[in-house]
Amino acid sequence: MLRRLLDWVGGVVLIPKVEDWILWMYDKKGEFSVKQLTKLLVDGVGVEFSFAFDRIWKLKVPPRVHYFLWLIAIDRVPTKDFLIKKGVKIFDTVNVCPWCIREREKMDHVFFNCIFINGFWKRIFNWWDIGWKGVSNFDDFYSFCFKVKILGSCKSLWLIAIAAVVWSIWLVRKEMVFENKVLTMDTLVFHANMRALLWSRAAFDECRFHERLWWFCPYKCCLSNSDSGGSCLPPHGWLKFNISGIIFEGARGGGGVLRDEDGIVRALFSGPIDAGSREVLSWILEKTRRHWSHQVIFADLERRWSRVGELSFSVAEVNGNEMVDSLVIARMSRTSMFKAWR
Secondary structure (H helix, E strand, O other), X not given: OHXXXXXXXXXXXOOOOOOOXXXXXXXXXXXXXXXXXXXXXXXXXXOOOOOOOHHHHOOOOOHHHHHHHHHHHOOOOOOHHHHHHOOOXXXXXXXXXXXXXXXXXXXXXXXXXXXXXXXXXXXXXXXXXXXXXXXXXXXXXXXXXXXXXXXXXXXXXXXXXXXXXXXXXXXXXXXXXHOOOOOOHHHHHHHHHXXXXXXXXXXXXXXXXXXXXXXXXXXXXXXXXXXXXXXXXXXXXXXXXXXXXXXXXXXXXXXXXXXXXXXXXXXXXXXXXXXXXXXXXXXXXXXXXXXHHHHHHHHHHHHHHHHHOOOOOOOOOHHHOHHHHHHHHXXXXXXXXXXXXX
């Protein structure tokens, strides 16, 4: 192999006065195309693709999600069953679906046909007030999603949400396979919904969202940029950490969002609490109000605050903290902590 490489390199004629450039050797013009790459990947397997790949590339989602959806469309997702077919040695006892622990881990089964995942998709579609029908593969699934009768910008929100859900399934699958994590249906639904919300906000930064509505009827949460209100951005060089805590009829929930000066979300959480946000703020501002059992906690907080520099605390308007409130509302039906950062 080394000899062949040396012969190939040695046969290349360099022209000193001509600038080098990259050519795609499988195209007459030397131009790379995903379509040609797809043909090369599936060459010899006897598969003809009629999938409209532009529906994937036009989605307002992260590039790696474009790539992953493309892998699904051409049946190249590295599931255990796929790796075995490519010669990777995996015991048959290990080649099982992480959801049902019964069937082999094939792509269509993991994403659509498993009993657990089928129930999961029903919840996602019910979230959008859309009836779910079983599908056999990604082509049927995406065609079904694309034909859903949703108009305007809400159609883009819907397709972004679907992409976020598919990506969430794969991320959770990897956690279960490689980290032996056990995740519930509620956790998977929450992660998918939260990821879809963050992607939608990033894709439509010219719009405001009624974020409280996102968890109940997402097609009603998008507003035009002419609507006033919302959370104001922090000054230059500052970070803003909005938090909220609610105790209502025995249910408790807390949430927080950290944003930079451009309004970009850098971290967020949603989890259990023991007190409402106004009560906690009073403890922060007035040491005499702190219960003796909280002294150690606040002593540790003050040591950490001293490393940050200048801090400012204030009470936000009720309608000016929607993303945090949406995290709180989502927490009301959950028992575990959710954290994310970048």
